[in-house]
Amino acid sequence: MTDIDTKVRLAAFKWLEEQCQIYGDTLPRKVLEQGFIFQSKQIHLIGPQGIFIPKGLSIPLTITTSPNSPYDDKDIGDGLFHYKYRGTDGQHRENKGLREAMIRKIPLIYLFGIGVGKYVPEWPVEIVEDNPSALTFTVAVDEKKNWFGESNAVKGTYPLRNETDIDAKRRYLTVQTRQRLHQQRFRERVLQAYQEQCAMCRLRHPELLEAIHIIPDSEPKGEPIVPNGISLCNLHHTAFDRFVLGIRPDYIIEVRGDILEEEDGPMLRHGLQALNNQKIILPRSRKDCPDPDRLSDRYEKFKKFILN
Ligand SMILES: [Zn+2]
Structure with missing residues (x-):
């Protein structure tokens, strides 16, 4: 018996993959706002705040970087992303939700704003560290492979992963993501010009x-x-x-x-x-x-x- 949270999450991953087939690497905000229907309920993927918890769930499904601060993820230097707390209260519901995701190793979706109303989605990502003094979480990109198979979606479970070498793999994937983001931002700026x-x-x-x-x-x-x-x-x-x-x-x-x-x-x-x-x-x-x-x-x- 798997919980509703896992099922919604896997359905969201699958849905995102379909959207990327249609729109390419960059998704319009309205598509993410609308989201998809799961068990006759509308699941949105983005809200007014950066950390988004869909109705009925307690763990965030997405985290978003605003297009107005597109370089928030720059100059980290450790091959990972840092994501800011909501506000300064570590006990805020959304910050607690991300901490919970970290402890339970629950995968999330990262939406990088690259232009007005345009986002590059990256998933699955995991919260790997909580930095209360800096009011940030450390985010790593995980391997997509094996996450979206029909069997996982039907079983409603996440695949088992080999924990060895996971850090090196994550850093590699995160660096790749950063390169892809830079390319998308270049594309965005040129097309706009x-x-x-x-x-x-x-x-x-x-x-x-x-x-x-x-x-x-x-x-x-x-x-x-x-x-x-x-x-x-x-x-x-x-x-x-x-x-x-x-x-x-x-x-x-x-x-x-x-x-x-x-x-x-x-x-x-x-x-x-x-x-x-x-x-x-x-x-x-x-x-x-x-x-x-x-x-x-x-x-x-x-x-x-x-x-x-
Ligand atoms: Zn032409």
Whole structure:
């Protein structure tokens, strides 16, 4: 016989996985607010406070970092996240709930705010430490594997875990999460600068847009800053990456000669050839515009590719 808390939690994990299939890594707040129906009851995943306990449960289901303080998780240095108490009273119901989750090793969902009304969910996470003097809890990311199998959901139990090496694994997963968050924040800032449209074809579907790096993030000048990014749709992202076209430092698109000579259907004509000699759509704010020096570096590579 398993308790309702475990069942709701496993159902929430499964539901989140489905939502991420639809929305990708970033979920809109309204989706989390609405949540899902469990045994004819609506289970919400987010509330006005950071620590959220669904009605009828006593242990928090989610913890949320506000998009207004997106760097709360920065500079921890120990490979883990620190999450602030609610207020300063350690005995507040929500703080007690998190402590209870820690003692009983109950997994939670961490919702990282990365933009207005946008959250990257990470689960399962566990509270691994209580730091009363700093008014924080330490949060670690756990392994997703084995948590969502049908059998677990039906049995309503959490999988047994091998406790050896769990710390190293957690730290590794938490570092991965942090990298993913940085990528998502970069994407968010770039898409916003371009008002969520492709800088080449104006396509306005965020789900089909990507924030590309002008200089790859593996290189010294490849920082995840807006002037090193451009918002492009999937087609134009790939076209830019594969040197089907290039962008000059004066923001003019140059389509490769052999592509211009080709004859084919409307996708080639409108999607690629028509872009030749057009100026890309720029962000409204000058400081967000692509850095001409970086574009120049990149354009040189494009030219080199054509000559080869
Ligand atoms: Zn496009």
